[in-house]
Amino acid sequence: MKTIVSGIQPSGCLTLGNYLGAIKNFVSMQNNASEDDNIFIFIADLHALTVPQDPAALRKNIRSLAAIYLACGLDPNKSTLFVQSEVTEHSEIAYLLQTISYIGELERMTQYKDKKQKQVEGVSSSLLTYPVLMAGDILLYNADYVPVGEDQRQHLELTRNLAERFNSRFSETFKVPECLIAKVGAKIMSLQEPTKKMSKSDPLEKASIFLLDPENVIRKKIASSVTDSDGVIKFDPINKPGISNLLTIYSCSTGKSIDELVEQYKNSGYGDFKKDVADAVINLLMPIQEKYNYYLNSKELDEILDNGRDKATYFARKTLSKMKRKMGIIRKK
Ligand code: AMP
Numbered sequence: 001m002k003t004i005v006s007g008i009q010p011s012g013c014l015t016l017g018n019y020l021g022a023i024k025n026f027v028s029m030q031n032n033a034s035e036d037d038n039i040f041i042f043i044a045d046l047h048a049l050t051v052p053q054d055p056a057a058l059r060k061n062i063r064s065l066a067a068i069y070l071a072c073g074l075d076p077n078k079s080t081l082f083v084q085s086e087v088t089e090h091s092e093i094a095y096l097l098q099t100i101s102y103i104g105e106l107e108r109m110t111q112y113k114d115k116k117q118k119q120v121e122g123v124s125s126s127l128l129t130y131p132v133l134m135a136g137d138i139l140l141y142n143a144d145y146v147p148v149g150e151d152q153r154q155h156l157e158l159t160r161n162l163a164e165r166f167n168s169r170f171s172e173t174f175k176v177p178e179c180l181i182a183k184v185g186a187k188i189m190s191l192q193e194p195t196k197k198m199s200k201s202d203p204l205e206k207a208s209i210f211l212l213d214p215e216n217v218i219r220k221k222i223a224s225s226v227t228d229s230d231g232v233i234k235f236d237p238i239n240k241p242g243i244s245n246l247l248t249i250y251s252c253s254t255g256k257s258i259d260e261l262v263e264q265y266k267n268s269g270y271g272d273f274k275k276d277v278a279d280a281v282i283n284l285l286m287p288i289q290e291k292y293n294y295y296l297n298s299k300e301l302d303e304i305l306d307n308g309r310d311k312a313t314y315f316a317r318k319t320l321s322k323m324k325r326k327m328g329i330i331r332k333k
């Protein structure tokens with residue numbers, strides 16, 4: 001029996017990077033799982049609150065992400081889908097784990113350092129403690145595997161350290177989870193600055209493909225993506241980051257290998273190549289958008305999230321009471 005845990009923040013429109021780097025892997029792990037495996041995929045709304053959010057927009061984004069999960073192929077009969085804040089044990093374990101985390105190790109997190117720079121109205125203390133909440137998300141369910149994109153590797157390392165630290169202070173309690181990062185697609189780059197990752201929060205609209213972008217917008221964004229001037233289609237992320245990124249996107253969208261694509265396009269120009277990349281992305285996203293619209297307006301969505309919350313709570317409570325007992329916060333033995 002294996003347990004898989006992951007989540008995504010409902011902090012705006014999801015990008016193709018979120019799909020190829022994360023959701024696609026959740027779905028394939030789900031589809032390859034055996035009957036007794038447990039898969040928990042949640043909407044990380046508490047994480048979204050680490051930077052200021054508009055409450056009405058956040059409420060909408062939570063439902064929207066749930067509909068995206070379902071539209072992308074997550075199946076509530078195989079995976080437990082829920083909203084993080086509805087399982088209040090997440091907040092509680094985060095506090096307990098904060099008691100064994102050091103400020104120094106949190107200050108060293110690169111995502112904290114980056115996000116801190118961008119905060120104009122002051123940096124919330126939750127931005128610093130965010131990776132501890134993430135460790136809690138994972139340890140609550142005693143995960144074996146955590147599928148994420150490359151940018152989460154450091155947070156996973158911290159989670160592993162905290163699990164080991166807890167085990168050595170309070171006796172064996174947690175499994176030490178493994179980070180699963182896809183070989184191709186773990187870091188989809190910006191279409192405008194292909195040395196930077198594609199991000200939900202990029203102020204430049206045309207830098208990212210959003211999962212809900214209409215067909216003509218996808219075509220335009222890919223056609224105007226930044227490449228280079230040597231006219232050769234080959235995979236070389238250092239010298240040809242733009243073309244390499246398009247090759248990665250094409251490969252992940254179709255299942256064709258990068259070598260196969262390089263061979264196929266060895267005599268083509270960038271214009272034709274970009275047109276085909278756009279077709280591949282559109283073929284991937286259009287069916288997802290159709291299903292998204294269905295789920296967003298369905299009654300099923302709330303039932304799925306209610307059931308997910310109840311199932312997750314059952315597991316989370318067990319872990320939490322074990323932790324509390326080991327830490328001594330219990331009145332009777
Ligand atoms: P976030 O948008 O930060 O909530 O990320 C959700 C998941 O998507 C995490 O597993 C990230 O590692 C992954 N992810 C985000 N952006 C990208 C990207 N540009 N390429 C690949 N994976 C990504």
Ligand code: TRP
Binds near residue numbers: 047134138
């Ligand atoms: N921090 C992750 C991100 O921003 C989202 C996340 C929160 C997560 N908790 C998690 C991912 C637990 C995996 C496991 O992408």
